Amino acid sequence: SQELEQSPQSLIVQEGKNLTINCTSSKTLYGLYWYKQKYGEGLIFLMMLQKGGEEKSHEKITAKLDEKKQQSSLHITASQPSHAGIYLCGAGASGGSYIPTFGRGTSLIVHP
Amino acid sequence: GAGVSQSPSNKVTEKGKDVELRCDPISGHTALYWYRQRLGQGLEFLIYFQGNSAPDKSGLPSDRFSAERTGESVSTLTIQRTQQEDSAVYLCASSLYSGILQETQYFGPGTRLLVL
Numbered sequence A: 001s002q003e004l005e006q007s008p009q010s011l012i013v014q015e016g017k018n019l020t021i022n023c024t025s026s027k028t029l030y031g032l033y034w035y036k037q038k039y040g041e042g043l044i045f046l047m048m049l050q051k052g053g054e055e056k057s058h059e060k061i062t063a064k065l066d067e068k069k070q071q072s073s074l075h076i077t078a079s080q081p082s083h084a085g086i087y088l089c090g091a092g093a094s095g096g097s098y099i100p101t102f103g104r105g106t107s108l109i110v111h112p
Numbered sequence B: 001g002a003g004v005s006q007s008p009s010n011k012v013t014e015k016g017k018d019v020e021l022r023c024d025p026i027s028g029h030t031a032l033y034w035y036r037q038r039l040g041q042g043l044e045f046l047i048y049f050q051g052n053s054a055p056d057k058s059g060l061p062s063d064r065f066s067a068e069r070t071g072e073s074v075s076t077l078t079i080q081r082t083q084q085e086d087s088a089v090y091l092c093a094s095s096l097y098s099g100i101l102q103e104t105q106y107f108g109p110g111t112r113l114l115v116l
Helices: none
Strands: A004-007 A010-014 A019-025 A032-037 A043-049 A055-058 A061-066 A071-076 A085-091 A106-111 B005-007 B010-013 B019-024 B031-037 B043-050 B053-056 B065-069 B075-079 B088-095 B111-115
Touching: A004 A085, A010 A019, A019 A032, A019 A085, A019 A106, A032 A071, A043 A055, A043 A061, A071 A085, B005 B088, B010 B019, B019 B088, B019 B111, B031 B075, B043 B065, B043 B075, B075 B088
Parallel strands: A010 A106, B010 B111
Antiparallel strands: A004 A019, A019 A071, A032 A043, A032 A085, A055 A061, A061 A071, A085 A106, B005 B019, B019 B075, B031 B043, B031 B088, B043 B053, B065 B075, B088 B111
């Protein structure tokens, strides 16, 4: 089965700093989702990447998909306290399985 | 409604009691998923429905867990004889289809279950 490993597991940054979260797959990535989970709440869909080399941005959050490395990165520019939460990457069903796979999440704290 | 809804939002129960969790998916979404998220851990897949049938029940932790879906809409997850290790957030998600390689899942806010 496909496994997704996220790094780092947790991150504490000062407001205004840039940061990057990585998601590496054990198998070829045909596409990947990024979600954000605020503490004590459900998951909020951020963006989906489908094509190798694809890059998408939403406000100050940019995500890239590198198929060759079987990796995706999420970059936040000029972080704000509102960016705090748990970021999860997920991959859709593949290889005949209908079960999607998720990373364990990266916990982000932004100090004002 | 516009999104996936779940009820109750919080549930406190005594060990040994049965609980029933409800999920209302986005209208028209044929696929529905249940996940469990224990404190500080990732998402644990439990079961998914394609329409009203559940092709894969392998993620259910034990025979105390069961789920059903009716009318290709509402789904209920039932936990019988709850144990303290069942305490977790139970998340429901729906997507337009399943079996398609990339299909965005939309999540509900979750039900926080605490078994005393």
